[in-house]
Amino acid sequence: MLQEPGRRASHGLRGGILVILATVCCTFLLAGCGSDGQLHTLAGTQLKGQVHGGQQPVSGASIQLYAAGLSGNGAVAVNLLSPNVVTTDKNGAFSITGDYTCPTATAQVYLVSRGGNPGLASGVQNQALVFVAALGDCGTLTSSTYVWMNEVTTVAAAWALSPFFGSGALAGASSTNLTGLRNAFGTAASLANIATGTAPGGSLPTGAIVETAKVNTLANALAGCVNSDGGAACTPLFTATAVAGVAPGNVFDAALNVVRNPGVSVARIFQAVSANAPFQPTLASAPSDWTMSITYRNGGLDVPAALAIDSTGSVWVANYFGAAVSKFSPLGVPAAPQGFPGAGLNQSYGVAIDPFDNAWVTNEQSVSAAGNSHYGSVSKFNAQGTELSGNGFTAGGLYYPVSVAATPAGLIWAADYGGSAATLLANDGSAISPAPGYAASQLPFTSAVALDAGGDAWFATQQGAARVSASGVVGSFACCTGPAGIAVDPSGNVWIADYGAYAVVELNASGAVAHTISTASAPVSPQGIAVDGAGNIWAANYYGDSVTAITGATAALRSPVAGFGIDAPLNEPYALAIDASGNLWFSNAGNDTLTEIVGLASPVKTPLLGPAAQP
Template identity: 45%
Template sequence: MLVTVTGGKVGSASDNSAIMLATAPGACNQITASAQFVVNEVTTTATVYALSQFLDASGGYGASSTNAKGLANAVATIANLVNLTTGASPGVGFPATGGSPATKINTVANLLNTCTTANSSCNQLFSATASAAGSAPTTTFGAAFNLTRNPGGNVAALYAQAAASTAFSPALTKAPADWTLFINYTGGGMNAPGALGVDSSGNVWVASYFGAASEFSPTGSPVFANGITGGGLCNSYGLAIDSSNNVWITSEQAASPPCADSVVEINSSGQFASGTKGYTSGGLNYPVAIAMDPNSTAWVIDYGNSHVTLLNSTGQPTSGTSGYTSTDFVFPVAVAIDANHNAWVANSGSTTVTEVSPDGKQFTNVSCCGSPFGLVFDESGNLWVSNFFGDSISEISSSGTVVSSGYTGGALNHPQGMAVDGAGNVWVANYRGPSITELASATSSSPGKILSPAAGFSPDASLLEAFAIAVDASGNLWVTNFGSNTLTEIVGLAAPVKTPLLGPPQAP
């Protein structure tokens, strides 16, 4: 339920039709007659950030019938960001392992407060939060909505206006890099976190290089305080989630603790489904990446011998005793599955990506890139490739034509992990840069156009060796920081995606 209040006046001020504040206290059938909640600028800020992908500037609100879970998790995020009873940030259930974003929430709330308490300040607010199309909002709610949808716009001017109000504290003491709202989480046993994925409930799973798997709730609380260890987990770089929410993680051989080259399967309850050592058949040799086909086939990249191994839903190899290989493979490091069940492999030691048929009989090489490290498909079948040493992103059409050998800008710096959201926009984790980069979709008027600021988004979020990035069904971005053992959530910035990711992404 979304509750809004409009109009009225504050103190001795005159009536102000620009006031529109909001909160979302939960589902209607869960609210008792005696329930009390506050509606103020802080609840409005938290509501608009968390529900950004389910709102419009007028307060219209809703989700598709197939994304009830994404909407429910977004509402839960509001209660994570603000105490709905007191109207103060953060919420009572905010994880002790998270870094509270209260100072930024309070700053945006102070910005809105300048308008709610003085009609004369509203035009300044509305002008600074006009949409990219030039349409200015007419309410405080609309201004907050536009700010969350264009977090890189007029940052200094908006901060200066916010500083004129001290209604909510603590607040930022200087202008932020942008208005993205981020939270850094620790705990859950993370130890050099790398690959990650989101299951159908919105839980975030992380594979750490040093032998641990971590699960976080949709609001960032670690499900297992110390993570999941054993079961053959060692030197893990890859993770994928199947349609039953089983988590598949690659593990390289290691002497201490003794581990074999394997793929470890963990069920949704956190129990090992692959025995004490994981699945070891099929020619696995330093497996570094894994992707899940909608038909429940797992494609595994074997970096050690430049092979790919296919495993069925029970972990048995379907690609023979040694997997598939080709002379086209040159230090393969990543894999993505297209709509026709072909796998595409990134060859980090060359300028190519290679398409592999499901039976391993056809290999098609495409020269496109510069040391490709990451791959992701969009819903239209276009392949996007991160060029680690080229600081660029390549695009290959669904027909195999190279559209661009490298889009640059937007603070791309050794790009690695990528994700495509429900609108087809591409999100990039910069391993050697402190921010993430957004590129326009292949169906936009300017495919590959950098949509993020020159410094990228969230350059003040303490991102360190950002390894992987994923979009959930609420529109949140999740980023693993290999260098700081943290997981970063950027709230409501991307168009929602159906989870888990099976083949090309889909809108939920």
Template identity: 40%
Template sequence: MHSTQGLLTVAMAAAFFCTLAGCGGGGSTSTPPPVTPPPVTPPPVTPTNPGVSFSGKAMAGTAQPIVGAVVQLYAAGTTGNGSASTALLTSTLDTDATGSFTVPAGYACPAAASQLYVVIRGGQVGASPDNSAIALASALGACNQIVSGTKFVVNEVTTAATAWGLAQFLSAGGNVGATATNTQGLANAFATVTNLVNPMVGTSPGAAFPVTGVSPAAKINTLANVLNSCTAAASACGQLFSATTPSGGSAPANTLDAALNVVRNPGSSIAVIYAQQASGAPFTPALTVAPSDWTLFINYAGGGISVPSGVGVDSTGNVWVASYAGVASKYSNTGNPVFANGITGNGLMSVYSLAIDAQDNVWLPNQQSTGGFGSVTVLNSSGQPISGATGYSSGGIYFPEAIAIDTNGTAWIVNNGNSSLTLLSSSGQPLSGAKGYTSSQLEFPVTVAIDGNHNGWVTNYSDVDTVTKVSADGTQFTSYACCNMPDGIAIDQRGDVWIANYAGDSISQLASDGTVISSGYSDMKASINHPQGMAIDGSGHVWVTNYRGPSITELAGSAASSPGQILSPAAGYARDAKLLEAYAIRVDASGNLWITNQGSSLLTEVVGLATPVKTPLIGLPQTP
């Protein structure tokens, strides 16, 4: 028998339990609110291509820091030349009281090899108020090549070098971009910038500038001094922007766009721009008189170059030069000789031309040979011969003078000695019979270019003043009277044929069917003076070397509203470069022009002046 007290204790316990847990049976109970779990913090996301930390300093001139400038790091765009770049810093970064800044690690590069550059905008110099017209840039290089802790300088010199080196990839507003298929050309352009300026200290030239080259520091410093007039004193910016406004174009709003306008319009307002330098300009050495134009050039020697003739650019941007003295020279895209004394032997003798095939093999026709009638030497990209000890000599080769490679790999060789053509396969086997193709229509042929239908167009350097179209099988020869001692020849993207009239001081243009569009565009010998070499750039513009004039000439191409219009100044471009008997010319994938000078045995690079072209040049020029 249970006691009353025990039953009461049990009842009270049960009631207490029901209060906590809730009991059924018709009673009303209160339900506690649901428990919200604590928030889960996701793990930090590591960028696929994280960038390292580096620091920099923004300077106006050599001694004045730019304080409170906004810093942004960019990756170059990939959707076209001058396309929108990608901003990599998501938080605001300003320069401090000394002009310094530090970019933290962890920013996400679009690709490991994305080309990076930094732009600083605005800021104060000395006691001046914030100057919104300041925009200075520096090209840093590939994301995966920047070393942690590196210190960079951003100033007017780095800006001028960036504008010249990246001229074909830079657009207004500080965008840098290339096509997705021209990463090599863009990378080489960035390398050109570091050839022009040392980004660690902000001085010209770069730390690895070739000892065999002549530094363009004086012209770079001069443009930097022009920009400094605005960065150091906002009151001078309006005058600078007025001086750097292109004809029919818009005025720049900042110093980077002003620099780009100068570089893109090198023949405009030369003296007015030069005069923008303030007294006591900070960068030296500088030009003491206004230049002939604002083209930037570098003359290279070394590498065995001796009476150079042909020139070509391979797929990675290396430049090959043939010398009449029997030397093949190879230079890096920044002008460093790859072989100190060049390559000799292997049949090389009296070379006037060269061509590079799709495998980057270099073909050089030897007008003479020991005990023979000439040969063709073929070197691989490492400079090793693949044509035997004396070169290819079968197929009717007879004092060969020029060569071109077709898209199918066929090499067309012009035999000046007996006015014939020899076609060789990529392995050197004759494709044109034992004696080559012959015709009475060929008279002392000197150059050849291949059209989109595999026809060869040959210039006849004689009194007949014709060019001859030859079918690939050698059954059809068609000549067109068009010219005056025709020499250099090039075919553009539309198939139009352009010919340098050496004796006529003019340039002829033929349609793809041979119709003579013009028997000679001329500027009354102001710049076109015994034209020799020819090249077509990615925009279809025509570039000409003047063998008896110290300049190059640019003409509007076949797609222009006025084909043949001379676009260069009256005296031509690059007169300050002291071109001497300029012979051949080629455009690379960065927009640089490469010119051989027979009279001075120099290789001249004109930086960023032309629209990029896919290299090597095989068949018609293509946009890379």
């Protein structure tokens, strides 16, 4: 029942906590806070569930229902059951009898189970046993909601919500990233079914593929510690998952350490799996790393190229063939079975989202009806997939455009491969740059464009890079063998995927080479490149079928030389983008699919309108 404005909820939520929530909500104008300045709460309903370690019920476990915090990643969550105490019975069952109030209908909530006896002698408590189940929108919980908490739901929450968890199993996001938080809870539901405690989840779109055996294998690695008194049986897992010499104190923190450091102690973590692994199917040998992927298909994907993410977390994909642009929900559901058709779409490589959530797609060769000798065009679509540009915009010197970027004001930059130039368009498609484009013939075979914080556009060019101002002033810099992708970090450094040299190159803001990070021992040919909200660098390896990770501040490799994600079904990944949940999205040109590597990056504000920033 929706509480009337000004009425204080009385079911299990202390007045002081409610006042704090109301203050947070109304300060940041969150969903559920009315124009009258009051918090519109929602009375909770009865919830039931069970806690199982492997296949053993856990008795005497303490159950908390949390609402994710709203003051930053890892912010203090609110225990909605306090001061009430809920514990599991001898069968591991628990019942929450409605003694809580949802802060808002869309508040993201999750259950935590702490301690308990996993079928051992009477009086034994395993304090290392901490399970998590991500529930999602508080307002969707009903009396029929049943939650089976176990190792599978726990590792699913760790992967999907890694950027949002702090210490003590407390999760939160900034008040400006409720979308990223909510989408991450949705991804957790794709990895695990909380009603059955099994992988994958029940909400996957048709044809989607989860690395189910890897989910079960990490769950099995936790199970040996879970089904014990928390002592010696936990040592192999906790030793293998220590970070900087500090071992975790419970299985959920161990899972978080694994997914945040997926290339560390991979074999030792696998060795923690017991011979009688409770969750099947499981991996027969250690994985390449502990990254987790979901791969999607359909939606009109046809040799997918660049991709971009809008303000809702939906993923737009340019397709070289098919004369359609694809759009997928944050959970991988296609917006249209065959994509959105466009009269002007033809051989499309690039896509960008402007501040109004319009999608701009480059057409390397324009259709005949465009009337510009097939020199190329740019098409514009609104958020619903309606084409707004007819046969395509062709002004401003467009000549085989292959990449595009949008400014905070909604201006559109295009990299003109054919004209070795740059085009700048207004948001209505009219030209700002002159007929030959800016820097005509000064950007040799430009292949990609990215924007810095000062409003200049940086272009990947043949054996170098160039910076072009909004008035057309050009600066050129030598650096590379075969630049393919380009990105700018929050400090103004420029990062280039050097496809020909099997390397990632960093230029400082003045265009001088600062670092070259080579992957020549594993010739992976980086193609696309992106920066996350923490300034870390991610490069899609077209022939390596992997992703290279680099710490931006030090230019040190975070991934193995061959990259992360080798177990994922990446297939000639052309481009990547990062969403507000910290997920990495890849277009697979080799098999017409879209792969999401879950929760590995720092969240990014979308759409991308310059250097990456925290949401």
